[in-house]
Amino acid sequence: MFGLRGAPGQVAKRLGISRTGLYTDLAELRRPLRDRSRHPVRPRRRRPGGPQRGPPARPPGRPRRPLRLHVKTAKSVEVARRVHGDCPITASTLAEAEHSADAGYRDILYAVGIAPHKLPRVAALLRRGVTLTVLLDTPCKPRRWLGSPRRKSSALPALVEIDCDGHRGGGVVPADPALVEIGRALGPHLAGVLTHAGESYFASSREAQREAAAQERDAAVEAATTLRDASLPCAIVSVGSTPTAHAATDLTGVTEVRAGNFVFFDLVMASIGVCSTDDLALSVVVTVIGHQPDRNRVLTDGGWMATSRDRGTQVQAVDQGYGLVTDLDGRLVPTSS
């Protein structure tokens, strides 16, 4: 058996850690892993806003804002709690939000554009005492249903999604007149703005990541200023991605930072220098089930479902395939491609 280190974050789900805790599938291994304390599932202690190396203390001059952990990476209450306690979280689906609410989380941002048919589930979460914040980027939506007199206006805070780098499909650019239009339409629901520097995943130097972080902050703060200049409230200014959260040097005007990938990190982050391959916390442990010396290859039982085809490194300078091969102690095994 050996490990595939740095396989995508979604393998966490395949390993079953969202169901019954860490090491679920590993428990059936014939012999215990030699050092379970550090391999293969070890949520990172290094946090965004903290230093690049060493303990998570704030170095002089490095900004820190409240972290709103994105739970879509680990999809695991156990991991979220171990990394971040019971702090505010970000969810990418209502299922994640509901699962987190079941576990006691009460401050949840649903960071995907809200749609009308999801409102009953949103309302159910509100009734449970969850502060659920939703996201939107079009003026027609709030008018039609968020602002419905049937709903208690103060119960559902909403953020306007801002496009800071053209990466994400959604969002309005700060200069778009639609921004104020949406803000007005939201009425008492308006709680702030949110942006995500998705392009920072392609920023392959520390300097480029710093620039992406500055651009992300600037867009969010500009949007907030625009709303306030129009006499609209904007209490929340939310930014974040794992690269920008680690690289930001100025978060003036920002009220919270979102990140989630850093929990395990992955080869995409290692490739652009946000972490090293030693920082990768997740491996898929597979069994060699065949050996073909003439073809110089082994066959494992880690199939497409276990390793996923969602391989971020295929668009990077070095394509790491389905991951780096390690032994059971987590040491890299040289391979020829």
Place this chain on the structure above:
Amino acid sequence: MFGLRGAPGQVAKRLGISRTGLYTDLAELRRPLRDRSRHPVRPRRRRPGGPQRGPPARPPGRPRRPLRLHVKTAKSVEVARRVHGDCPITASTLAEAEHSADAGYRDILYAVGIAPHKLPRVAALLRRGVTLTVLLDTPCKPRRWLGSPRRKSSALPALVEIDCDGHRGGGVVPADPALVEIGRALGPHLAGVLTHAGESYFASSREAQREAAAQERDAAVEAATTLRDASLPCAIVSVGSTPTAHAATDLTGVTEVRAGNFVFFDLVMASIGVCSTDDLALSVVVTVIGHQPDRNRVLTDGGWMATSRDRGTQVQAVDQGYGLVTDLDGRLVPTSS
């Protein structure tokens, strides 16, 4: 809302149909789908070995052998039962085998090379009265542990994996002297041979699929003959893939056919003509959460996890992306790429 038809089979799992029956996630839609009887989840009634169109009656001259349904496509007892009753099944993981055993299935082939540390789980299934057949392709394995005197020799039937087209990592070619060596090492465990024409997924004409089916059959039967000529038993001669199962014209010497993709079909199968796009039984229903007329695109809430990056058509003549777009009645919506 609209559908992405022909998204990969694994979306079945995302739709939740393995947990609480069909339409789990659809139940939350604001209004019911107009014709649930045929869209979006409708296991195919057309079966391998049956005709290419029309009801599943056997046309003159078309061979038919017992079908051992591969459950890895649907990962759903409900779907397996609806398609195929309580017949013999094929599983790709022990978890699938165990789940199926829980549901009452008692004849299960675990069609991935067996590894020693999995034997305790195999033994547990045997103790529950399951006839679990395992697979291997190296002579060292059975000697070491299958043949252990601790195990009741007759309880664990094993098949030798045969490589019929170089597609799969595993398997020995029929002419390889290792075949008889493995057969001898298996001793009383030896139950037969198995092969899978994985290359048939790239056979883009009916004729090429017929040839792949003939090649698959020939390799399996040749391997069986070799074992029998060495005075070894070979009761089971197992072949199958969805394309060859539909195209085979001669299954002489074959005792069972395995297939699973046909349950829903997908765009890969449609592209090579095994089915038409009208035959695709699975859609991902997504909600439009953004519209950008200037970019000529809409944004949906169907993310990477819902649509998967395991996109078979990217290596075919026509790359269908994440699927064909349909309306809620399943009618194709023309799109520009």
